[in-house]
Amino acid sequence: MASKASAPAVDKRRQILDAAIRVFARQGFHSTRVSDIADEAGVAYGLVYHYFKSKDEVLNELFVERWSLLLAAIEEADREGVSPRQKLEAVAGFIVGSYRHDPELMKVIIVEVTRAANSFGRTHLPEIRRAYDSIAKIVAEGQESGEFRRDIDPTFASMSFYGAIEQLLTGWIFEVIPASDADFDQAKSLVVATICDGLEPR
Amino acid sequence: MASKASAPAVDKRRQILDAAIRVFARQGFHSTRVSDIADEAGVAYGLVYHYFKSKDEVLNELFVERWSLLLAAIEEADREGVSPRQKLEAVAGFIVGSYRHDPELMKVIIVEVTRAANSFGRTHLPEIRRAYDSIAKIVAEGQESGEFRRDIDPTFASMSFYGAIEQLLTGWIFEVIPASDADFDQAKSLVVATICDGLEPR
DNA sequence: AGACCGATTGACTGGTCAGTCAACCAGCGA
């Protein structure tokens, strides 16, 4: 496909995916018609079905594409020989960075997949779970090395950590909390400070 | 309605609401037909429209009914003259307790409203935000009294705290993490310990 | 009895889309 000797000047498939991001972000998956995607992409209705076997598959593609990067980033962070706290910082940084870099895509991923475990998320639960597990692994290693306390289940900690970050993104997405560049910069360290140091003074 | 001199043996309206909880929890809001609700309630299709003006209104009713209790509980917790940490414990305890008491209803609230800010949540954003704000208020008071550190924005802390709890419930709902009675018991204190004390040993 | 009225019933309608498909087009090799 993309490995053709000479790629076409415009990659219609990509064009459709990018249009879908915009439309899904604007109207939500359920209330976008396939024709909306085609229109936004400046392409005929039927072409969407030439490249994707269903509307669902378009969303799937967007999710898988992005989530695999996240999984890679978490595992990469774990591989580095730094403190568990720095690993968590790297994970938080990657997620916040993803949002900063392409808020529309992250909105779609979170709102339509990650936070929609009943519909789409269900299909992708295994991949989503893999992220939780990788974070839990970081916490568990921190406990073994004595850098983290041992009386909090790593799975619990992982869910709290991920939940906190996702809630922040959700707050930005729906303008419940301000989303300036300064907020993005702070977010990473504040989340990690909250989770690692706690709210009570030391 | 319910204030009639002699209430009917069966309150059909309530019967419909309870049936809706079960069906929404089982199939999700989008893929339940109004006829599913009627069937589950053992009632004719049209009767749903006698008591509710639309399918949406059924969900709204369920949400408002429950969320107002949550708001009351948070504000009540804040009113008591205890430490901010104990207030957060009360809030976490109420939410976990709600799930324990009626997991299906909480599943519907979270999956279809709270975590669905694009569709339904949008309508209820003000009420949802009120919960965040009340929690932030608890944190802010804790900072003023010196029981919480001052370098973390209360709004941030509030989102992290609420996000952590909601993520735990979501984990239970989708069986990503085990949901035994023991887990419920621990959850409250573990979340609060994580957020207040942090993962790093003191 | 008979009139009245709210609760209850379920067949039906109107509108909406996802997905199909037959036709069309452009480039290229023979």
Added chain:
DNA sequence: TCGCTGGTTGACTGACCAGTCAATCGGTCT
């Protein structure tokens, strides 16, 4: 020039379902 092939088009169809409504039921009051 003439197929051939794969990308591209958009009208159309079949299914689905929220919401409507006219009819029926059952209790109460006169």
